[in-house]
Amino acid sequence: MRRQxxxxxxxxxxxxxxxxxxxxxxxxxxxxxxxWSRLxxxxxLEVLEKVALREQKACL
Structure with missing residues (x-):
């Protein structure tokens, strides 16, 4: 896979x-x-889903 x-x-x-x-x-x-570099x-994408949930909780 290319880096980009x-x-x-x-x-x-x-x-x-x-x-x-x-x-x-x-x-x-x-x-x-x-x-991250090994994923x-x-x-x-799984990590980014978790990140989105954490970010929502942080904004509450």
């Missing part, structure tokens, strides 16, 4: 963990952040 075809990271360069060890910038866990596109 891979699902892109949600990183927004605001790297700080909250009290639940979730990044306040991209809403990923530390494991999700450090493992295939399907796995990345």
């Amino acid at each position: 075809d891979r699902v892109k990271s949600p990183c927004v360069s605001i790297c700080a963990l909250d009290e639940q060890d979730i990044c306040i910038g991209c809403h990923r866990t530390m494991d999700e952040i450090t493992g 295939d596109n399907d796995e990345r």
Whole structure:
């Protein structure tokens, strides 16, 4: 797979963990952040679904 075809990271360069060890910038866990480069596109999309849910909860 070409690099440009891979699902892109949600990183927004605001790297700080909250009290639940979730990044306040991209809403990923530390494991999700450090493992991102090893994930295939399907796995990345699964992480992005979790990120969307976390982001919604953070905005409530």
